[in-house]
Amino acid sequence: MTFVAKPRVHHPQLPLNDLGLNRRDYEGAVSTLCAGCGHDSVSAAIVQACAELSLPPHRFAKISGIGCSSKTPSYFLNASHGFNAVHGRMPSVATGANLANRELHCIGVSGDGDSASIGIGQFAHIVRRRINMLYIVDNNGTYGLTKGQFSATNDKGSTSKKGVPNLYEPIDLVSMALQIGASFVARSFSGDKQQLVPLLKGALLHRGFAFIDVISPCVAFNNHNGSTKSYDYVRGHGASVVTADFLPKDFIATAAETVVDYAPGTTETVALPDGSRLRLSKLDESYDPHDRAHALAHVLEAQQRGEVVTGLLYVDPDASDCHEILDTVETPLNALGEAELCPGQGALDRINAGLR
Amino acid sequence: MTVYNDFVIRFANVNGSGSASANGMFAKALFRMGVPISTRNIFPSNIEGLPTWFEVRASQAGYQGRREGVDLMVAMNAETYEEDAAAVVPGGYLLHDNSKGLDRRLLRADINAIGIPIAKLILPEFTNPKQRKLFKNIVYLGALSALLNIDFDVITGMVSTQYKGKDELIQPNIHALELGRRYAKQYLECPLPIQVRRTKQLDGKIMVDGNAAGALGALYAGATICAWYPITPSTSMAEAFEKYANQWRTDAETGQRKFAIIQAEDELAAIGIVIGAGWNGARAFTATSGPGLSLMSEFLGLAYFAEIPAVLFDIQRAGPSTGMPTRTQQGDLLAAAYASHGDTKHPLLFPATPKESFEFAADAFDLSDRLQTPVIVLSDLELGMNDAVSDAFTWDDARQYDRGKVLSKEDLDDIEAFGRYLDVDGDGIGYRTLPGTHAEKGAFFTRGTSRDAYARYTEAPEAYTENMDRLAKKWRTAASLVPAPEISGHRHRAGVVFYGTTAAPMAEALVRLADDGAPLDAMRLRGFPFAADVADFIDGHEFVFVVEQNRDAQMKTLLVNELDIDPAKIVPVLYYGGLSISADAIAERIIEHFDEHNLPRLKEVPGGLGA
Numbered sequence: 001m002t003f004v005a006k007p008r009v010h011h012p013q014l015p016l017n018d019l020g021l022n023r024r025d026y027e028g029a030v031s032t033l034c035a036g037c038g039h040d041s042v043s044a045a046i047v048q049a050c051a052e053l054s055l056p057p058h059r060f061a062k063i064s065g066i067g068c069s070s071k072t073p074s075y076f077l078n079a080s081h082g083f084n085a086v087h088g089r090m091p092s093v094a095t096g097a098n099l100a101n102r103e104l105h106c107i108g109v110s111g112d113g114d115s116a117s118i119g120i121g122q123f124a125h126i127v128r129r130r131i132n133m134l135y136i137v138d139n140n141g142t143y144g145l146t147k148g149q150f151s152a153t154n155d156k157g158s159t160s161k162k163g164v165p166n167l168y169e170p171i172d173l174v175s176m177a178l179q180i181g182a183s184f185v186a187r188s189f190s191g192d193k194q195q196l197v198p199l200l201k202g203a204l205l206h207r208g209f210a211f212i213d214v215i216s217p218c219v220a221f222n223n224h225n226g227s228t229k230s231y232d233y234v235r236g237h238g239a240s241v242v243t244a245d246f247l248p249k250d251f252i253a254t255a256a257e258t259v260v261d262y263a264p265g266t267t268e269t270v271a272l273p274d275g276s277r278l279r280l281s282k283l284d285e286s287y288d289p290h291d292r293a294h295a296l297a298h299v300l301e302a303q304q305r306g307e308v309v310t311g312l313l314y315v316d317p318d319a320s321d322c323h324e325i326l327d328t329v330e331t332p333l334n335a336l337g338e339a340e341l342c343p344g345q346g347a348l349d350r351i352n353a354g355l356r
Numbered sequence: 357m358t359v360y361n362d363f364v365i366r367f368a369n370v371n372g373s374g375s376a377s378a379n380g381m382f383a384k385a386l387f388r389m390g391v392p393i394s395t396r397n398i399f400p401s402n403i404e405g406l407p408t409w410f411e412v413r414a415s416q417a418g419y420q421g422r423r424e425g426v427d428l429m430v431a432m433n434a435e436t437y438e439e440d441a442a443a444v445v446p447g448g449y450l451l452h453d454n455s456k457g458l459d460r461r462l463l464r465a466d467i468n469a470i471g472i473p474i475a476k477l478i479l480p481e482f483t484n485p486k487q488r489k490l491f492k493n494i495v496y497l498g499a500l501s502a503l504l505n506i507d508f509d510v511i512t513g514m515v516s517t518q519y520k521g522k523d524e525l526i527q528p529n530i531h532a533l534e535l536g537r538r539y540a541k542q543y544l545e546c547p548l549p550i551q552v553r554r555t556k557q558l559d560g561k562i563m564v565d566g567n568a569a570g571a572l573g574a575l576y577a578g579a580t581i582c583a584w585y586p587i588t589p590s591t592s593m594a595e596a597f598e599k600y601a602n603q604w605r606t607d608a609e610t611g612q613r614k615f616a617i618i619q620a621e622d623e624l625a626a627i628g629i630v631i632g633a634g635w636n637g638a639r640a641f642t643a644t645s646g647p648g649l650s651l652m653s654e655f656l657g658l659a660y661f662a663e664i665p666a667v668l669f670d671i672q673r674a675g676p677s678t679g680m681p682t683r684t685q686q687g688d689l690l691a692a693a694y695a696s697h698g699d700t701k702h703p704l705l706f707p708a709t710p711k712e713s714f715e716f717a718a719d720a721f722d723l724s725d726r727l728q729t730p731v732i733v734l735s736d737l738e739l740g741m742n743d744a745v746s747d748a749f750t751w752d753d754a755r756q757y758d759r760g761k762v763l764s765k766e767d768l769d770d771i772e773a774f775g776r777y778l779d780v781d782g783d784g785i786g787y788r789t790l791p792g793t794h795a796e797k798g799a800f801f802t803r804g805t806s807r808d809a810y811a812r813y814t815e816a817p818e819a820y821t822e823n824m825d826r827l828a829k830k831w832r833t834a835a836s837l838v839p840a841p842e843i844s845g846h847r848h849r850a851g852v853v854f855y856g857t858t859a860a861p862m863a864e865a866l867v868r869l870a871d872d873g874a875p876l877d878a879m880r881l882r883g884f885p886f887a888a889d890v891a892d893f894i895d896g897h898e899f900v901f902v903v904e905q906n907r908d909a910q911m912k913t914l915l916v917n918e919l920d921i922d923p924a925k926i927v928p929v930l931y932y933g934g935l936s937i938s939a940d941a942i943a944e945r946i947i948e949h950f951d952e953h954n955l956p957r958l959k960e961v962p963g964g965l966g967a
Contacts, residue, residue, distance in 0.1 A: 058799060061636060061791045074801055081791035083635055084803040085628070086658050092583075092625040096632025096640060097791070099581050099616045104636075104792050122628070125621040322616075329612040333580040334637035334790065338757060340614055341578035343604040345751045351572065351600075352748040355562035356388070 018054035026051040028075040033068055038190030038216030038231075039138045043075040045193050046107070046136075049200035050077065052246075061097045061104045065090040065119060068145055069111030069138035069216075077107075088119025091126035091135075095322075098131050101332040102323050105204060106133035113143050116152040116171045123173065127180040127209055132321035134203045135211045137173055138190070140218035141229035148221035159226035172303065174313065177211040178296045183319030184210035185295070186244075187310045189234050190217065198246040198278070199312060205272040208319035215308060234308055241298065242282050242289050242311040249275040270317050280312060289314055361391045363427040363550040365500075366411045368440045369493070370433050372404030378493035379410040381518070382500060383743060385510045386414060387563045390555035394420040394860070395743045398935065401588065401681045407436045414552065420709075420744055421861025424940045427550055428504075430496055437461035449548060451496060451503075470544060472499050477535045482528065491532040498536025505547035507554070508537065562710075562748050566739035567643075569710035570669055571596035572749065573717025574641055575604060578757050579667070581640035583618045583629035585648060588681050589737035590671035593643040594619075623648035627655040627666065634665040635802060637762070637790040639721050641667040646675045646688045649695065649732075656730050657696025658804040660827075663777070663786070665724040665760070669717070669733045671740040674934045683934030684737035686856055689910040692732045693884060699824060703834050704884040705733045708859035710746040712882075713739060719839065725760035727834050728788060736905075738857040738936040761787040768797040776800045776811040777823060784830030831885055838883025841890055845877025850955075851897040852929075852946070855881040855911065857936055858903050864939035865946070872943070873957030874950050876901070884914070891919045894926075901946055903929040905937050 014022035026047045031040050050057065060080035064070035066087035073082040085093040094108045115123045115137050126135070141154040148161055152171045159165050177185045184206040188196040196214065203210035215234050217223045223230045228237075247269065266285050269277045280289060288294045295314040302309040329336075367382075369375035376397075383395045391414050400406035413423050425445040431437055431452045438461045444450055446466040452458070454471030462469060474495045475488075482488050501508050512530055519525040540546050571593050574582070582601075584594040598617050605614040620626040626642045633640035644652065649670050659666050674680035675687045694701055703723060705716040716733055724731040761781075768774065768789065774797055777786045786809075789798035800811035808819040845851065854862050859880055866878055879893045879900075894900050894915065902912045909928035916923050929945045931937040950957055 056795065058795045059792045063632070079795060079799050081635075081789070081799050082801040083632070083662075084801065084805070085631075086654055086804060089624065089628045089655065092620070092628025093632035093635070095618065095625075096581065096583065096629035096634070096638075097636040098632075099618070099629070100633040100636035100638035100640070101790075101792065121621055122625055125625060129618070326616050327612050328616055329607055329610070329614050332638075333614070333616065334633075336578070336580060336614055338578065338755075341580065341605070342576055342751070344753050347604055348576075348749050348751050352562050355564045 017051055019056065021051065021054075021057065023047060023051045025079070026057050026077055028073070028078045031075045032071065034220050036219040037068070038140060038214070038218070039069055039072050040075065041190040041193065042136065042138055042196070042214050042216055043072045045196045045200055046076045048193070049197050049204060052197075053201055053204060055105060055204070059104055061094075061101070061106045062109070063090050063094040063097060063106065064109045065111070065114035067111040067114050067143070068218075069109055070114060072109050072138070073107070088114050088117070089122055090114065091119065091122035094133055094135075095126055095129065095131050098133055098322070100334040102132065102328070103332050106131070108133055108135045110135070110137050112137060112139045112141060112151040112153040112173075116173055120152070120171070124176065124180055127177050127182050127211070129322050130181065130183065130209045130320060130325065132207055132323065133209065134200070135209065137213050138216040139173070139213050139229070140216050140222055141227070142218050142222040144218050144221055155228040158228040159224075161221055161224055163226065172299070173211070174213045175296060175299055178292055178299065178314055181209075182211045182314070183208035183316040184312075185314040186211070186312045187213045187215070187308070189215045189238055189310060191231055191235065192238075192310070195240065195243060195310065198244045201246040202244055202272065202278045202312065202315075205274055205276060206315070207273050208316070208321045237306060237308050238310050239302060239307040240283065240311045241287050241309055242280050242313065244312045245279040245281070247277040247279055251277070270315055272317070278312070278315070290316065357549065359550045360553045361414045361416045361555065364411060364413045364423050364425060365428040365430065366409055366426045366440075366443065367430040368433045368436050369408050369410070370435070371400055371402050371406045371408040373493070374490040375408070375410070375432065375493045378497045381511060381514050382497055383412050384514060384563065385501075385506050386412065386552055387558060387745060388510050389507060389552055390558045391552045392416065392418040392557055392745060394745065396422060396738070396936070397742055399682050407433050417864075418557065419860070419864040419939065421864055422936045422938045424938050428548075430500070431462060432492065432496065434459065441467070449550075451499070453492070470503070472496065472536065472539055472544075474536070477539060478532070481531065481535060487528060491528070494529055494532035495536035498533035499540040499544075500536075501533070502537045502540035502546045503544065503548050505551040505553070558745060560748055561745050563743050563745055564710045565592070565741055565743050566707065566710050566713040566735050567593035567671065567741060568596040569713035569746070569749070570643075570707075570717040570733065570735065570740070572600055573714040574667070574721070575600045576714075576751055577639060577718040577721040579639045579641050579721060580615050581618075581630065581633040581638050582615070582642070583620050583626040583640065584642050585620050585623045585626045585644065587623075587645045587648050589673055589741045590643040590645050590648070590669065592741060593669055593671065623651040624655065627652040627668065630666045630668070631655055631659050631664050634659070634724075639665075639667070639725070641669065641721075643669040643671065645671050645673050646691070647678065649688055649691055653695040656702060657698060657700045659730045660696065660700045660702060661698075661804055662802050663728040663788070664730075664802070665728055666730040667720045667724050667733070668730060669735060672734060672736040674932070680934045682737070684857070684905070684936050685932060685934065686734070686736060686858070686905040687910070687932070688734065689906065690913060692734055693914055701831065701885075703727065703729065703731045703838055705731065705839060706855040706882055707733065707735055707739065708856055708880065710739070710744055711749065714749050716839065722758040723834075723837055726758050726785070726837065727830065728760060728785060729830070729834075734856060736857055761785060763787050763789050763793070763798060765794045768794045771797065773810075774798050774800075775809045777807065777826070778809045779826050779829070783833045784826050784828070785833060835885040835887055838885065838887070840887050841882055841893070842880040843878070843889065843893055845875070847896075848875050848877045849898045851877040851879060851893060851900040852903060853879045853881060853894070853900050853911070853915070854903040858905060861937055861939040861942055862903060865942040868939060868943045869946055872947055874947060875958065876946070881911070886915070886918055890915070891921070894919070894921055899925050899927055901927045901929050901949070903937070903942055905931055907932045
């Protein structure tokens with residue numbers, strides 16, 4: 001219901017960011033999702049992350065597929081263009097959009113139905129191509145808009161609202177992303193903004209393909225006892241392995257912070273391209289978030305124990321992106337004109353000569 | 357009597373035996389001598405082992421269509437001896453390797469067998485088994501130079517150019533050529549009564565295939581993004597684009613590229629990438645064939661409804677399903693025109709020559725940007741993959757790309773309320789904005805769902821209907837922008853309508869029909885939606901033949917459906933065997949129609965249509 005206008009009146013004391021904008025400048029239309037839907041929390045976290053990073057709110061390309069999750073780009077960053085494409089095809093549209101203009105921040109929002117079923121092929125291939133973007137899956141294990149069918153990420157044995165168990169093995173998109181080459185892989189929970197917002201910031205500034213699987217409960221169809229994607233289940237079984245804190249460019253540790261006594265080997269900072277950093281705090285010193293195989297093994301083992309591993313699971317700060325792979329010019333391709341693109345009649349004469 | 361520059365020669369080879377290079381050199385040699393030729397590669401869906409044919413037609417009159425019958429068969433594949441011998445016209449020639457004598461399957465009393473002991477000639481001269489195999493082709497090329505009176509210097513010159521930098525390959529090749537040539541001169545009657553001679557007819561012309569020409573058109577049109585999935589017969593278009601882009605779009609200083617090519621995971625992704633790029637303001641295209649078009653249909657509906665530019669080249673092959681993947685057809689017409697569910701239709705362009713492949717490719721991007729909708733260029737295997745003689749490409753350096761109605765930041769500053777789908781100009785085309793243009797204005801949500809003029813989601817019947825009606829208005833605008841039909845003739849009672857690669861044999865058939873007392877006015881369709889001229893042409897004739905290369909008379913359906921024409925007025929002339937339609941087939945069928953319906957012919961020609 002995007003025709004319901006939000007009130008334009010702002011609280012006068014809303015804090016302003018470096019661009020002189022407040023959080024309202026990063027919001028979108030009023031959500032039409034169910035009250036309590038996890039997806040709205042994800043949208044709110046995106047708003048907060050973008051506002052706190054002081055990114056210009058009109059310099060995003062928001063792409064989505066079809067489903068509840070894919071409606072959400074309407075609900076954040078109103079000043080940016082959004083594209084609600086066809087089911088399961090957000091990755092290809094995002095690829096084209098990113099190739100056309102490398103300067104825009106590209107946010108793709110998809111769901112578990114959109115990315116793990118009809119769109120699993122496109123998901124796999126966008127990971128391979130390392131499109132520089134933030135790819136979010138609002139993962140609720142169910143098809144909400146069509147009223148509660150199991151999705152492919154639904155755990156085997158997890159039940160529907162009517163108590164019918166799911167008979168099939170789940171697809172874990174985090175494991176897939178790790179395996180195929182994503183350079184920033186995280187899992188989070190829509191009910192844990194403290195964890196999600198810094199992850200979003202890190203992912204937005206990361207150069208390369210950043211994937212966040214956000215468990216985002218469906219209050220209408222998959223939030224009951226017996227579901228492994230409910231608020232209660234995730235709160236009870238969530239296991240954060242690496243917490244990320246975002247440190248802005250101008251961050252100077254306060255005296256209080258410097259005295260925090262971290263256990264040895266459990267913290268490190270990862271540089272982001274704009275000069276800001278992510279401070280990673282690991283619960284276990286043996287966890288290595290730069291070792292793809294290690295991260296994958298950890299996720300799989302935890303899955304067998306029925307745990308939902310969250311946090312920043314893998315990051316390669318020196319990753320390349322698709323533009324680097326293709327060696328494209330710095331100027332966005334959509335900004336090139338005749339002079340740069342058209343070889344002209346002179347060249348054509350030479351081409352003609354070669355065809356004689 | 358000697359016949360110059362007028363014959364059909366067909367090479368029957370085994371796929372993967374290296375014959376393509378020798379046969380290509382043969383065609384190029386004729387072209388360089390100014391002999392008007394057209395070529396056809398009749399190849400299997402196979403990497404190695406199956407039969408493959410290459411046909412060259414020389415036509416003094418410059419006819420580029422396929423002609424029935426073979427005057428000289430180079431029978432190098434024992435598997436197909438029988439059918440190859442049968443294809444030769446009475447009195448024609450059959451060149452074969454008689455190292456083991458004349459195979460019984462090649463025996464025909466009414467044709468002339470030309471035996472050359474190719475394998476025997478090679479055996480003592482080359483020790484390398486690979487060379488022994490490859491040079492069989494070169495030996496018959498050498499023999500043909502003597503038999504057909506081809507300038508030997510032209511061929512040896514080509515060998516030297518082709519292997520420039522690999523000098524060790526030049527001498528053995530020339531030696532193999534000479535083996536064949538010497539043998540022919542010594543033991544055979546040379547030259548044959550069918551032969552070539554130099555002309556100036558082709559001065560200034562080029563020889564090129566439609567896929568390379570289309571790729572070049574895309575390059576000149578400023579396409580920066582190509583997303584594609586390999587499928588015969590379109591693959592060579594993406595590959596040609598890559599070749600040309602690497603050459604002409606690489607920054608001289610940094611070596612960086614002013615283009616991006618993605619070989620996608622499938623056709624769905626290919627068109628998705630194109631649409632994402634088009635939405636974000638870059639010119640993008642994909643090349644595919646029928647099966648790919650089917651897969652892309654959902655996305656094409658999105659781009660139609662959400663109004664996003666995209667250019668698609670469909671190099672048609674014989675369907676349905678996988679059909680005959682290496683044979684030509686015009687079978688995708690309806691699938692392309694109405695691709696996707698709901699009330700959806702797309703502008704189509706029908707190039708007929710490599711020159712037009714180049715020009716229509718460039719025009720397609722302007723049209724697509726102007727109309728904010730996908731534009732499909734319908735080529736086919738016949739045009740796309742076969743070398744043809746063409747006028748040289750030209751480009752007006754003053755030409756500016758028509759990027760259509762795109763608002764800049766300054767434009768937006770002056771606008772009170774931006775409505776993406778408002779019909780401001782009355783042509784059904786709204787103004788669009790590109791992502792990231794303006795901090796406060798112009799952002800909107802693109803969707804495949806229904807929306808109002810301000811891009812807001814709606815299910816209101818009035819808003820939906822209004823939008824659909826505006827799209828219909830835009831469709832009428834498109835009719836005035838696509839290339840107009842080419843009309844010729846002088847008010848005869850009957851006309852003929854055709855498009856694409858039917859044009860080449862049609863030119864020849866029209867002459868033949870006029871000679872046979874059945875002159876026709878002709879209209880070559882070049883674009884869809886149909887311009888007003890199209891209905892006028894059909895209205896102005898008692899009946900019209902519609903000549904096309906599919907079973908179901910798809911263009912007839914399209915004309916009847918779009919222009920409300922009485923179907924009884926249209927007489928379909930169809931060919932769908934997978935080779936390109938020939939002038940012989942067209943003329944025969946039309947004369948038959950005249951005779952079946954006792955339609956008077958202007959004069960009786962003794963012998964009728966002739967062979």
